[in-house]
Amino acid sequence: MTELLRIEGLTVTPANAPEKLLVNNVSFTLEAGKTTCVVGESGSGKSLTALSVMGLLSSQLKLAQGRVIFQGQDLTGLGNEAMRQIRGQRIGMIFQEPMTSLNPVLTVGKQIGETLIVHQGLKGQALKAKVAALLEQVGIPAGRANSYPDELSGGQRQRVMIAMSIACEPAMLIADEPTTALDVTVQAQILKLLDELKTRMNMAMLFITHDFGVVADIADDVVVMFRGEIVESGPVASVLQHPQHPYTRALLDCVPDADGKKPLKPIDYAWLNEGVAA
Amino acid sequence: MSDVILSGRNLSKFYKQRSGKLGLGTTLVKALDDVSVDLREGTTLAVVGESGSGKSTLARCLLQLLPLDGGEVIFQGENLAALSGAALRAQRRYLQMVFQDPFASLNPRMRIGEIVGEGLLIHQLGDAEERRERVLRMLKRVGLVETDMTKYPHEFSGGQRQRIGIARALVLEPKVVVCDEPVSALDVSIQAQILLLLKELQREMALSYLFISHDLRVVRHIADEVAVMHCGKLIEQGDVERIYDAPGEEYTRNLLQSIPGRRALAA
Incomplete structure (x- = not known):
């Protein structure tokens, strides 16, 4: 620990x-x-x-x-x-919307490389090799480094974001x-x-x-x-x-379950206010 | 089993997409590829x-909000795809829609009373006093109050706006309501409220719902029947229990296995 x-x-x-x-x-x-x-x-x-x-x-x-x-x-x-x-x-970071977090006019390889240039001073072949390795690590063929964000699907864009965030091997994500x-x-x-x-x-x-x-x-x-x-x-x-x-219980109660066995119960905020105060 | 109220037969819809060098070529995207689907009276088809x-695309083509490239839509004995102008408008009163984004689907410059009453005005139902009465009754039914009639959409939360969207659709006393991802923009607690409201209203007003959703947990709770679509084709349709317990297609099985927390939360 x-x-x-x-x-x-x-x-x-x-x-x-x-x-x-x-x-x-x-x-x-x-x-x-x-x-x-x-x-x-x-x-x-x-x-x-x-x-x-x-x-x-x-x-x-x-x-x-x-x-x-x-x-x-x-x-x-x-x-x-x-x-x-x-x-x-x-500390690496990933956000919700991969399309708005990526720069549409740069290839994804360039964007992943930026982190490595800034923080590790990589360049040339070493940079290229590292970008390729990162892409493979997140399950994207290395050849995709030359693609622009709009050429990728939502899931692939999020994989690119993940590659960027782990490029410098952060201790926390x-x-x-x-x-x-x-x-x-x-x-x-x-x-x-x-x-x-x-x-x-x-x-x-x-x-x-x-x-x-x-x-x-x-x-x-x-x-x-x-x-x-x-x-x-x-x-x-x-x-x-x-x-x-009581709030955790209420929040769990309003999540629909995949088996449809549990009745849906919206959160009763008035009751919760009393419950929290009590 | 109850009667079919809305039926799509061999529906096709194609989009042209630019492709190739400089976008000079075109490829045909089959958004609907020979899709047939039946909605039964008083039930929910997800x-x-x-x-x-x-x-x-299927939802919009069924309501004739998008022109079809092939097939017919049978509603109350008429083929909607063959209707136009006044005849189609007359049927539209009975076919209403609730949209996904409660922020984008309400006109920001109109008051709530006007938004909900606009359909009544267009279909010339009742005089001014009756219309006001019906709008008010509907707003109260979905959980809003009289003073809300003079407010603008931006004064409401996302959940309240979705209630307004529901009131706008239901004030015309439609028979079929198409709900396109009506709860996917909402917090999970608000989502539960709206789903329960939709279920209550369905019972009270004998509504038939076509419920479009990507959230399979929500679908399990609201649907009687499920139709699974993949790449423009309808690959499977059946009772909700049958589809969830014994999916007939590999694709459906994969979809169901991807539901987050399926194993852990079931315990």
Whole structure:
């Protein structure tokens, strides 16, 4: 058990409204070789938590409190230049929409190569060979390095994003809803790929999702967020099978099951407000 | 078994796609390739498939929102594909649609009362007072209140907007409603609310749903029958239990096995 990332008391507010707690006192840790899923509805603060870790909060938001300790170093005090050294090199990132995250006028090989040029100073044949190796690692023929993003399918684009994110062999990978825009069969392939890479490279993975099905497939640990706060966290089996918090139970109840045996139950927020207060 | 209310027979729809050098050549994409499908009265037929499988094209062709290249659509004893102008418009009252994106499918410059009442106005149903009455009754039924009638779409959340979209479709008391991915843009808790609302309304108003979705978990809950599409062809159609428990095609089996958390959550 190697602790890789420790988030302590993370609090995010709008820059002009410090009383509004968008992320409220969030703490959890990530271990090497393990996947932690942060689950919640829109507005629960799950993406803001991930952005805070990467130091990518918009200028209209403020990290009001808390520390993000990555490999023993507090990231919250670092300047832009120092953070740039860490992002892409020691922390990889994948986002939801692969088409909007890729540059449409550059070949995918060029875009994967950018990371390697910036962080590792590779060039010429060595660069080409490394790009080819990365593409093969994510299951794309190396010849595709000369393709433009629009020539690839959604799943292939997400594989390119993954190749970029693991190019410098980061210790941690942050994935924000990486399969939400994909077809279900492609989603299954991408989840399998991420899981294999995590194990092979012994990465810690911070995986943001709203889908409990995805959580069940990929998570080792789960953090459930509601209105900016963590309501429950723990190993995946215990959270999914014996949820303790009423919100976790309610959220699980409104996920349709594939066997159609469980009746659908929408979340009763009024009841929940009382339940949380009690 | 109940009667067939909407029937598509040997439907074909082709798109031309530019290809080759400088896009000078064209290739024919078969979006619908000889598809026949039956929707039974008072039931829900779900059309499932991956992106590009032709499921949305099928929905649009059945409603004549897209012209067919071949085949016929039988609704209330008439071939919709042969109708045009006023005759088609008269039938459209009974064929309504709920769209995927509740943000893009409501006119941002119209008030909710106008949006929901527009269909009544176009079909000239009732006088102004009756129309107002029907719009209000429908809005209340989907969970909105009277003061919402004078508001604009941007004042509502995604789930509420989808309720408005449902009210707009149902105020005309249609017989068939095509729902094109009606819950895929919504949070899972809101999704459950909307699915339950659709089910209740189906019972109350004897509606038949054609439900387009890529989410096989949602389909399991809402559908009576399932049609599986792949590359413009309908490869399998049957009762939802039969398809999920004993899929006849390798493709369907693969699709079902890809449902996230299938094993883990079932336990």
